[in-house]
Amino acid sequence: MEHIQEPRNETEAALLDYKMGLGTFTQKMPELAHHFNAFTEACFKEGTLSQKEKQLIALGISVFSQDEYCIIYHTKGCIDQGATEEEILEAIGVTAAFGGGAAMSQAVTLVQECITDLNQLKQ
Template sequence: MTEAAFVAAALEAGGAVTHSTHVHEAKNSQADDALYERSNLKKLGQLEKAAPNGFKGYQTFSDAAMKAGKLSAKLKEIIAVAIATTTQCPYCIDVHTKNATKQGATNEELGEAIMVAAALRAGGAYAHIANMIQGYNEPQEMG
């Protein structure tokens, strides 16, 4: 469970790191309208130059989180694909789908993992329904 949590943390950080490429596109008045292009990943070196210590720390953490331990590298990549779909990071989906495939993950394994992630993401909405109902039933203060 702990290793899976570290995979999740690495993916959350990875989404921020890979989406840093949009900063450079935002500053480029000649950039096209599409934010997600696979070729943007080649621009990660710009973040590494701008924040070398932080980037190195992120890379070390990410590598350690994804390294086989009690969980296999394949399972960690499957988990990463599922998390990437819930964080909606196209770069993470791209990178980790390719990595999972290299580790031998099947379409069926990836599909099941994505459905688990989708169910858990929906669970958050369901859990908050109770809060909504409670708030709706409480008298509203006017003021």
């Protein structure tokens, strides 16, 4: 039996929930999951836009749409692709310019919490 380590913070717990949910969905709907994964992998491939730029765009859309799992996932994606905290905060600032108070509330809470949690996990 595989031992699963306890998440160290809320961000890690949310990422684990998403991963487990995606695994269950993939078992139940393998063809659909395969096509979705192939599509998103193609969308996030390095191209004219870098993977970092694509993650910053995805984070902005996630904040605008109030999708907490995607906010966490794409904040991690930004960090994994080398985005600085300043770049992330600037991107979500642009999002707040379009999304108003709802986007700003996610930006000043969940995104900043994720950055802190994810940086602690790297140590």
